[in-house]
Every structure is written in structure tokens, then in C-alpha cells.
Amino acid sequence: MATPASVHSHAPQGFVRKYIFSLDHKVIGIQYFFLALTAVFVGMLLSLLMRIHMIWPTAALPLVGEIKPETYLSLLTMHGTIMVFFVLTTAPQGGFGNYVLPIQIGAPDMAFPVLNMLSFWTTFVGFVLIIAAFFVTGGAPLHGWTGYPPLSAVQSAGPGEGLGADLWITSIAIFCIASLMGALNFITTTLDLRAKGMTMMRLPLTVWSWFITAILGLLAFGVLLSAGILLLLDRNMGTSFYVPLVVVNGQVLGHKGGSPLLWQHLFWFFGHPEVYIAILPGMGVASQVLSTFSRKPIFGYKAMVYAMLSIGFFGFMVWGHHMFMSGMSPYSAFAFSILTMAIGVPSAIKTFNWLGTMWKGKIRFHTPMLYAIGFVSLFVSGGLSGPFLAQPVLDIQLHDTYFVVGHFHLIMGVAAIFGIFAATYYWFPKMFGRMMNETWGRIHFFITLAGTYAIFMPMHYLGMAGQTRRYSQFTEVPYQAKLIPLQTFITVAAIITISAQFIFVINLFWSMFKGPKASDNPWEATTLEWTTSTPPPHDNFGGVTPVVHHGPYEYGVPGAAKDFVMQTDPAVGATH
Amino acid sequence: MATYTPTTPIDHIGRGHKPPVPPPGGGDDGRGGGGVPDYGARLRRARLGLICAIVTVCMVFISLTSAYVVRQGLPTFDDASNSYVRDWGEVHLPWVLLAINTAVLLISSLTIELARRAAARQAALAPVMEIPGVSLGKETRFPWLGLTVLLGFGFLAGQWLAWGELHNRGFYMNTNPSSSFAFLLTITHAVHLTGGLLALLWAASTSLLRRPVEARRIVVDVTAWYWHFMGVLWIYIFALLGFAR
Numbered sequence: 001m002a003t004p005a006s007v008h009s010h011a012p013q014g015f016v017r018k019y020i021f022s023l024d025h026k027v028i029g030i031q032y033f034f035l036a037l038t039a040v041f042v043g044m045l046l047s048l049l050m051r052i053h054m055i056w057p058t059a060a061l062p063l064v065g066e067i068k069p070e071t072y073l074s075l076l077t078m079h080g081t082i083m084v085f086f087v088l089t090t091a092p093q094g095g096f097g098n099y100v101l102p103i104q105i106g107a108p109d110m111a112f113p114v115l116n117m118l119s120f121w122t123t124f125v126g127f128v129l130i131i132a133a134f135f136v137t138g139g140a141p142l143h144g145w146t147g148y149p150p151l152s153a154v155q156s157a158g159p160g161e162g163l164g165a166d167l168w169i170t171s172i173a174i175f176c177i178a179s180l181m182g183a184l185n186f187i188t189t190t191l192d193l194r195a196k197g198m199t200m201m202r203l204p205l206t207v208w209s210w211f212i213t214a215i216l217g218l219l220a221f222g223v224l225l226s227a228g229i230l231l232l233l234d235r236n237m238g239t240s241f242y243v244p245l246v247v248v249n250g251q252v253l254g255h256k257g258g259s260p261l262l263w264q265h266l267f268w269f270f271g272h273p274e275v276y277i278a279i280l281p282g283m284g285v286a287s288q289v290l291s292t293f294s295r296k297p298i299f300g301y302k303a304m305v306y307a308m309l310s311i312g313f314f315g316f317m318v319w320g321h322h323m324f325m326s327g328m329s330p331y332s333a334f335a336f337s338i339l340t341m342a343i344g345v346p347s348a349i350k351t352f353n354w355l356g357t358m359w360k361g362k363i364r365f366h367t368p369m370l371y372a373i374g375f376v377s378l379f380v381s382g383g384l385s386g387p388f389l390a391q392p393v394l395d396i397q398l399h400d401t402y403f404v405v406g407h408f409h410l411i412m413g414v415a416a417i418f419g420i421f422a423a424t425y426y427w428f429p430k431m432f433g434r435m436m437n438e439t440w441g442r443i444h445f446f447i448t449l450a451g452t453y454a455i456f457m458p459m460h461y462l463g464m465a466g467q468t469r470r471y472s473q474f475t476e477v478p479y480q481a482k483l484i485p486l487q488t489f490i491t492v493a494a495i496i497t498i499s500a501q502f503i504f505v506i507n508l509f510w511s512m513f514k515g516p517k518a519s520d521n522p523w524e525a526t527t528l529e530w531t532t533s534t535p536p537p538h539d540n541f542g543g544v545t546p547v548v549h550h551g552p553y554e555y556g557v558p559g560a561a562k563d564f565v566m567q568t569d570p571a572v573g574a575t576h
Numbered sequence: 577m578a579t580y581t582p583t584t585p586i587d588h589i590g591r592g593h594k595p596p597v598p599p600p601g602g603g604d605d606g607r608g609g610g611g612v613p614d615y616g617a618r619l620r621r622a623r624l625g626l627i628c629a630i631v632t633v634c635m636v637f638i639s640l641t642s643a644y645v646v647r648q649g650l651p652t653f654d655d656a657s658n659s660y661v662r663d664w665g666e667v668h669l670p671w672v673l674l675a676i677n678t679a680v681l682l683i684s685s686l687t688i689e690l691a692r693r694a695a696a697r698q699a700a701l702a703p704v705m706e707i708p709g710v711s712l713g714k715e716t717r718f719p720w721l722g723l724t725v726l727l728g729f730g731f732l733a734g735q736w737l738a739w740g741e742l743h744n745r746g747f748y749m750n751t752n753p754s755s756s757f758a759f760l761l762t763i764t765h766a767v768h769l770t771g772g773l774l775a776l777l778w779a780a781s782t783s784l785l786r787r788p789v790e791a792r793r794i795v796v797d798v799t800a801w802y803w804h805f806m807g808v809l810w811i812y813i814f815a816l817l818g819f820a821r
Contacts, residue, residue, distance in 0.1 A: 257652030
């Protein structure tokens, strides 16, 4: 049984209880943030190795030496898995959701603090296990982040498919359990711990996004967990859930009758909502930041909420669009296609509302705002190729090409990362009590934005030209070899963009200790986290229970003394 | 720089043009959110958490059921006859033993319900009992919780026997797809039930460790609902294995 929020109202003493096994949602949020930061550098390093190998296939690289095709597949698998689970799922929800959600709803902590701590440490164990896959006999698995059987289900299928693959599946299963515990906590907290006056329609859109993400997680991770258990059984107990009659190296294995498609259905039933688990918090942060720095109420608050709810709802009905190439009834494909394109409607509503929020606003171009605008830009650029891929006839042509790589990196990769950056620059003052350097923040933004487009836009053209994805090198295929110059351009852009991330890290750590002291409300924002001290006390509001009187985005209120009204402002008259 | 002239009247701020006062009862409907939650609020919170947990367990079993149905309907390529055949096969489950286990689990659901009500009564009366000189007479306390723990272990032991019996009849996890699912579903259920048993042991320890009676009541209450859910889930699995053979 988890300790209820009120039980530990006194700040814990001692290093271990305060910083390691802390029950404080703020410490846990920061722990998640640094775990994701570590993971993203591992993921970036792997992508860098892949990019370098692609244009210099014979070069021996530091740490890894010569990269064989199977090594390349291991790098690809681990890059995808680490980025999707331990960065894009961990940072926005576990990191910022944990830190900010309870404060934004006026709660002293999450509903179940012990469970919260357990979710973090379970995630940590999952991360350790997946990293361990690099160091076991045979190395990391090579079945891609989607883990399609029979490759992932047969131990003898490749060098990384032994213990490495077992570690991979166990890590994902543990991550599922951690995410389920987190989702349970987020939902209960949002529903039950809101301060007086904080109605659902007064919640900041960030809280809505974390809440909907948690619902998606609650429904999706259980499915992946079940699928993973079946995969483990196929691998280790000789069952045939996924594995049909297969012959490996001339040897007939004992499996019979399993269906690889069964895994694909279960995996993508989780996998598509997972895309929204990664991007929805970014949408929430973009809404929050765009409104704050445009000094205008968010355009169409209710429409934003309903759009996120419908994106979440439709997210569970479109998994089949990942499987057009796997073979399915044309009628099913048609249904999945129409439903997928339908997601364009709420997405367009959101984009329109973001632009409407900025329209004629008194825009303040601080770094968080730049990243929020960058998020909208990437969301549109990456999203527009979605309706192309949603059509089976086009997807069959484009599916195994770089077009898809460009598409999903823009929309769920870097768009979500831009959401994380916006959140970092926006909440850093509250989290660490100091301001980040603006100049370096802007330099970081412009290099990252330009670099991102330089990396992922050309991939669309490569895909249309027929360049296949997952190939470790293209020198042996004449028509593919002609495209290598563009791949070289992408690699150079990637090296520059990755190098620019050190600007961010240095800025982050330097500002943590040397940045100018932040005031309680440096951005002149309205939500509850800016009403408390910086950084917030252990129980968030220093023993005071906030009472909410307004919606979250009251900017430019006529007659008010300032151009914003805090959510907790008891009487508008007092602001005159 | 463009300028923006807000049009919202001063008395219309707040979403939905509500006056700038908190609505009656507050966003949490007077649940005391933000302050020190009372016992009722903590119980409701724990139950809400439980509902989320039950949704998750449901998703796990829905996934396994869909895998069951799909795998059952799949033809298998038989290399000997070079044709597609059905390899599902029938598992000879020890129905009598499973029926006894079912009865044990249902009885345990009854005993835990009595334990839940007893814990609720105890928690409700605790403040009265603390008044010096006040006595409510002799309260007979039957160890319903202990009995439930025993029945829970009894069910698990019965399941263990059932798995052993399946082995005796020549059915293992990898014998055929239907035996794979029979083991998988029953073991997954047993794992979840063990979670409930651990919670019950924790609840029992609360009285030994002299924790507040409210804490014990919350654990017992939530575990009781979880236990009922485990009973329903078991009947579902029993029906699936029985009727969708």
C-alpha cells in the first residue's frame, strides 16, 4: 500500500531519503529527467555510429571497431528502443509530468508517492538491463525496436538474438510495469488531488496532456507486457505463439504454427498509442508556452482538450496502418487508412489553435517560446507526410524506405524532443532556482532547428528515390550508391546537430550552479507552479492550500493592472 | 510587433465565462485535495488507484484472449503432409480439481468481504473506543482475514496440483498451443492472485505492527475489491478454457 500524500509532509532528512529513494515528486521528476538525459546521449551516440558507418562503411570506429551488418542492426535496434522508451516516454511524462503536474493542480505530492518512487527505480532497472545487452555474449539484439518474430523469437537467428534479446524483452517488460504504475498515479492524482476551484476545464493543457497520456499508457502498456511474455515463452519454453515452422541454418526448429502477425497486431496496438504517449505532452507544453509568451489566452481551450482526447481515442484504432506491408484484407486496410487520415482533423485543429494563439500576440521570443514554435513547425512538417503513408497504395511503395524514417523522426522524434527542450528551458528556473543562459539557448535552438531539418527533410527525397532503410551500406547497389552524397550531407548535418547538444548540456549544468537567481515567476505566467517559491518547498505550497479562481491562460485581461491574472488571484479588483 | 487587444470583459474571465470565484465544493468536489486528506478521501483515492490497476489487468487478459482466439483459428503448415492442418488440440484439464479450486476461491471472496466489513466497522468505531470509560460490549472478532489468506494459499496449492496433474496427463507448456494457453492463463492469474495475497499479508502485519486502524482498513478494503475481481477473472478463464476449447 502506498503512503498517501499527506503522510510525509515533513521534508526527509539524510542524503539517501532526500535524493536517492525520495518520495518527493519533484526529486523523482528530476531523477527521471537525468535518466532520460543519459539515455538520449547513448541513443545519439548510436545514431552517430550508424551515420558514420553509412558513408564510410569500411572505416574502423573508436569503441566499436569495424561495423559489420549485424552490428549495424544492433545499433539500430538499441537506438530506437532507448530513444522511444527511455527518452521520449520517460522525459516528458516521468520527468516533467512528475515534477509539474502536482504543483499545477495545487497538490502537495502525487497520490501514491511510494508507487511513484517504485516506478522510477523500476524504470532505472529496465535501463540498466537494456544497456547490459551490449555487454553479453553475442551483443545487443538486431531485431529492430519493433522486435518482429521470428527473428526476435528464435535464439539462433543471429548473434544478438541470444541473451541480448532476452535482456531486451525483459527490459521492455519491466519498463511496461514501471509505466503502468506511473500511469495509475497520474490518473488518480489528476482526478482526486485537484485544489479547490481547479475544475477539469481550468486545468492547464499540460495537465490534460499528461492525464490523457497516462490513460493511453494504462491501456497500451499492458498489451505490450502480454505480448512480451508470449515472446519470452516462445524463446525459452518452446511454445509457438509467434513462431511458425522455421528452418535456421538448415536445421528445422521445434516450433510450429505460430503467427508472426499476431505479434505485429499486439505490438502495434501498443505501438501506435505509444507515438501519442511521446508527442501529447509536447503538445501540452507547446500550448502552455505559446500562450504564456504570446501574452494571450490559448485559442480554443476546449477545442484543444477535445482534440487531444480524440487523438488519444483514434490512436487506438489505427494500429493496422503499420502493417499494410504485412498483408491484410483490403477492406481492413481501407478502414485503417480512413481512420488514420481522420487523425489529421484534431491535429489540424491543434495547429490552427496554436497559430491562433500567436496571432497578433505580444510575442516574447525567449528560448522556451522558440522551441514551442519549433515544435509546431516540426509537428506540421512531420505530420503532413502522415496522410501519404496512411494510404496503403503509397505506403507499400514508401514503407521500407527513408521516407518513413524522415516522417517518424520529425513527428514523434524531434517534435517531441523540441517539446522536451521547451519544457526544460521553461521550467528550469522553477526546478533549479536559476535562469538558463538565453543567448546560448537561442544559439542551441537555431542550430538544432536547422540541423534537424537538414537531417530529416532529405530523407523524404531519399525514400521517394527508393533508398531502403535498415541497410548498413549502399555501395554494392548501383542505384542506391548514387544517393550516397545526400546521405553524406545528412551525416555532416547530424554531426553538427549532435555537437550543438553539448551547448545545451553545458548551459544546463553551468546555469544550475552559476546562472542568475530566478524570481518566483520569471515568465509572468499564470499557472499554480509560478505562485509558489522557487524552487518549491517540500510540500509545494509551504503549508498553504491554494484556491483556484480562474482558468489557466488569463493574459491580456482588460482593466487588470498587469497583463496576466494568476489562477489563484482571489479578486480581479485587487489586480487593478 | 503586432499588438493584441483583449476583448474578454473583466467579469468574464475564467473558463466558460464563470464568475471568478471557485465553484461550490471546489475542483475536487470538496474532497480536501491539497490539504491533509481525511480517511474517507484516502480510501476513495486508493479505490481510484485500484480501478486503474484493474483496467490494466483487464488489458493484459484481453490481449491474451485475443491471442487465444487468433491462435486457435490459425491453420498450421504440416511439412509431413505438405498441407495446412489444425494443430490446436484438446487439453484434458482436471475439471474436478479446478471446480474445487473455483469453490475455494469463491468462498475466499465471501470471507474477505466479511473481513472488509469487519475492518470498516472497526475503523468506524475506533474513535468511540478511544473515549475513556466507553465500552461497546464484547465484540466478537472472527479472523476472516486469516481465513482468506489460508483459502488463498489453498487455491494456489490447488492450482499447483492441477498443473502437476496436467503434466501427469502429458500436457506441458509446449505440448500444443492449447496447452500453452491453459498454462499461460492460469499461471498469469495465479501471479496476480499472489499479489493480492501479499497485500493481505501486509494488511495482517498492520495489526501486528500496531499501525493505525484506518491504514489497515484501506488495505483490506482495496484488496477485497481486487480479490473479488480475481474471482470474476478466474471464472472468466475457467469459462474460456471450458467453452472455447
